[in-house]
Amino acid sequence: MSQTRAAERPAAVAAPEPGGLPPDPAPPRAPGRLRRRSAVVPWRVALRRDWVLYAMAILPLLFLAVFRYVPMLGNVIAFRRFRPGSSIFGDEWVGFRYVEMFIADPNFWQVFANTAILGGLTLLFTFPLPIVLALLLNEIRVRAFKRTVQSISYLPHFLSIVIVAGMVMQLLSLQGTANQIIEWLGGEPIAFLQRAEWFRVIYVGSEVWQTVGWGTILYLAALTTIDASLYEAARIDGANRLRQTWHVTLPGIRPTMVTLLILNIGTFLNVGFEKVLLLYNPLTYSTADVISTYLYRVGLVANNFSYAAAIGLFQAVIGLVMVLSANLISRRVVGASLW
């Protein structure tokens, strides 16, 4: 058994199966091999036959090269001295100078901790809540009501982040609803956005408001695909609705859960940069300042391009490593992966 497993694994890597299903080693191999054999035509023939297709790809490839890959390479300025106005790849090598600089920078570790806390809290709330909402919606039988709830809950997803920030500010202003309630209860009004201890609550709360509805889509889709005979079998075995949910529904949406968890973990350091930028101010920096806002101020406001690029590169590499390792772990442990 262990031997066949070992033989299967490279096959699964070579023929990736997208979509978060456990790698299914036997079937993909055969068509893959067939396709490969028939597809090998000399480049000369391929170019003559399909030159129109290749020509159609030129413009998009040029776009990707200029606006995606050149900035990627532009990260070398993390290791080179850069002067605005001169080459975008910098002037001369300075080695790990800027990396050492941010490692020795206490501000950097402060914003790193803020980012991890904010990202962790966001993940803690925005990952499970859509599952709960989807399960509750799944119990609704009046279709029109279900659809209405869904439509309303998707709405915030379509708004510009500027509008979301504006709404947050209005609700939490001294005249806003939150303070109206506090005063009605006999409390003193709080300037929420000027208080560092409130920032995380505000950020995570507004994040939940924006994403909880939209996050249910994939779960609701997965819920409709669960084989009905499983529920019948569970009922015959004497399981009530709660036990059916636990033993049939949740295992049924597990691949979706794992896939989305991987995606969330991989992007967890990319805390909503734009929203923080819109909502924070110098009074709340101690909890609100995250890596991306810090490097924005250091790099683009104070013009330390190389230093900020070093921080940005560090963040991007950590993100990539995290998504790859989360994927690897989930493939080993639960047999579901992104690729």
Place this chain on the structure above:
Amino acid sequence: MVNEIGATLRAPARTGRPVGARDSRAYTVFTSVNTIGLIAFCGLMLYPFVTVLAQSFSSAGAVKAGLVNIWPVGFNTDTYAAVISNSMFWQNYRNTVVYTVVGTAIAMVLTTTFAYVLSKQHLRGRTVLIGIAIFTMFFNGGLVPNYVLISSLGLKNTMWAVVLPGALSVFNLLVMKSFFENMPRELEEAAQIDGLGWGGIFTRIVLPLSKAVIATMILFYSVAMWNDWFNAFLYLDKKELFPVTLFLRNLIAGASTTATEGAAATGGNSDAIAANIQAVTMILTMIPILCVYPFVQRYFVSGVMLGSVKG
């Protein structure tokens, strides 16, 4: 997930939780609690919209006194008149429309052509091309190199700095690619036999048959472009080039700095007026989105599902 969705297509009646004939009493109680809970949830989701709408029609004094929550107090439309007569607001609103149209057009050309190429399974080098696109989803250049690039291309303070960076979404590309892959191959083969080349097949056969997916993509891109503020914030310094989202951002940022700098020192009712104006600007900025939302919502939902199958 591929197989799961395939399974629904084959046998839709046999999946999902069956509707039980007899429910336990506990479950009946649960259903009522659940229904009430979800109604309350909808209220919470809608509350921010309602309160902004109420503020936009309220008098400045009522807003400042903290009297407005779900219903306008001191109903008036003067704030709307004031914002609408602001020429900078209109100029920025027009800019948003222009950026959205131009950006969406560019994005559609890039996305449809590239998706079509990538959907051709016989094409040599196809996997490499797909890899080039997908890699950009997991690793991107980052803020500073992008800024340096846009500056050195001389795009700062031009429309192109706003419309070009977002012109190809790999997610949308993959959705479109999977749509093209699922087109019946016989149509294209027939056209080929009739002597059409790839270009003719694409423009005369494939595109006319893809109106639905093209419409969906146009909506995806235009909503994203309409809502964008950050590229404009980074690359534009001239007020007359701003999109309306940046106009709004400066309005709320201005209001919050006044509040930060002198919560005690605010003499007049300046920030209360700002709250009114903010509310009106927010309403006017989201109206186009809210108007198309009921019609486009399901396309977005199906886009997410397609993306998850192939993504």
